[in-house]
Amino acid sequence: MTPTPPDTVGTEDTRLIVVRGNSASGKSSVATGLREQFGRNLAIIGQDNLRRTVLRERDRPGGANIGLIDLTARYALVHAHRGVSRCYYLDVPYAETVRRHATKPDAEYLTHVTPAHLSDWYREEDLLPDEFESVIGASSTLDDTIQQILRESGLDRVPPVDR
Template sequence: MIAGSEETRLVVVRGNSASGKSCVAAGIRERFGRGLALVGQDNLRRIVLRERDVPGGANIGLIDTVARYALDAGYHVVVEGILHADRYGDMLAGLLGGHRGVSRCYYLDIPIEETLVRHSSKADLEYLTQVTERELRDWYRERDLLPGGLETVVGADSALTDTVERIMHDTGLAGLPARVD
């Protein structure tokens, strides 16, 4: 199914829990301004559906539907989440392949020790008590890349601002105007 236009941009940001995906997505939106939709896996799966991350989960189709709807409405879209390759890979490949405009996919490749440091710096104390080091280690998947070389791998040595700027330039978002309405 085709989505968006030649002018819309689609960005996918994936990685392990606490790798910085949400911060990168928020940074892109802040840098771009109005006209960029954030499609967050956690929001749709945990908040909207209150669903566990399971193979064939309803959130997979919902992420695809929301991203396509926003693209068709003329928004640029950032899809962000853990989005494990074995569960979300087919949906992401279809979304990326079906988008008329520029599409880019990034994987934040952060070692487990750095992941633990980043997690401990989160401001949400309730979340920190719910998600412990044990869970992070259990959930961690090393280099869970999508097949076919679809992703640009971003390492722990790339600062948040550098990662945001790289994505802004790679996708052409840096040279596009934000919406004024």
């Protein structure tokens, strides 16, 4: 058996799933759905929560949230992760992000984050280099997206812990 370097984490059985996309593309809904389908023992690291709630920081290049996301993700099995890693990009057109944004239940949030903000933040096809991500289009339903990620990551074959 090959010795494991001391800075690796996880096992061949652990999973890391990254879901990226523009604001209001459905990232939080997908993460919530994955947890509902899989159960406990699944960490969700939300950039907005760390940036806006924990740090109360505006979105800016080089912000403290970047380091906090890095530390949090490493703690939850990212750094030198030995298991299966998958990255997904939710490719949702701007008009659809505005429609989805309007359905958010937090009325106060909707008054602070307007379609004008979404337009400023929106980056069409904001993909990582080297075809690192699987692209999921807007035509994929929430359930289809969740099932695709569970299947491709192998989480559908991992027994959940303490449902």
